[in-house]
Amino acid sequence: MTAELVERIVGGQHPSGTPLPPEPILCETFSVSRTVVREAVKILQEKGLVQVRQGSGTTVTPPSMWDMLDELVLGATIAQDDTLAILDDLVVTRRVLESDMANVAARLADPETLQRLRDLVDRMDEMVDDHVAYHDHDRAFHDTVMQASGNRIARGVVRSLESQVVNTARYMGRTERALCVASNEGHRRIYDRIAAQDPDGAAEAMFAHITEAWLVRRDGSGSPARLQR
Secondary structure, eight states, rough: OOOHHHHHHHHTOOOOSBBOOHHHHHHHHTTOOOHHHHHHHHHHHHHHHHHEEEEEEEEEGGGGSOTTTTTHHHHHHHHHHHTTTHHHHHHHHHHHHHHHHHHHHHHOOHHHHHHHHHHHHHHHHHHHHHHHHHHHHHHHHHHHHHHTTTTTHHHHHHHHHHHTTTTTHHHOOOHHHHHHHHHHHHHHHHHHHOOOHHHHHHHHHHHHHHHHHHHHHSOOOSGHHHOOO
């Protein structure tokens, strides 16, 4: 019930500023008890989708109040967005955080971390014909950079965002060999700058890699103007 109400709100069936149907109607619609309805509304309120006021009922809130890091909210928003704007915003957020973490990693990475990054890049060169194995190592490479930065909060945000979209076709896009080859060239540039202890270069290499990889994967819906800087 909660997941379906999230989809209905995000999809506009219950527009912002309008009241959510009263308890008796929700009970009848979903064939559940009042207790279940009240628990669902409480969860919706925690996700920022509704506001409950004594005597005024339950009102759907504007999108600016929604918790976009919530799994159900983000998933429903991505599914409803034909322009790819929400995925563009996700990539921009990831790009900002990972560029900063690459900058820090270039200053803090120890020899063991550098060796792991190099090993991952070398292995990915051998996996360009197997996109599933390649992407597993791709994620390990990025996570190693993030861990090297020591920024647990930024890493947590990136991992949370990625976990919602890593298995969706709209985010993963095309997977042919040439794209894996080009992607790993980006990884090698990042590794080279981190190994050279070049913080600005590492940040620029990460920024360019994330941007270029997404532009190639995008299916062409809408304008990528949100990615421009």
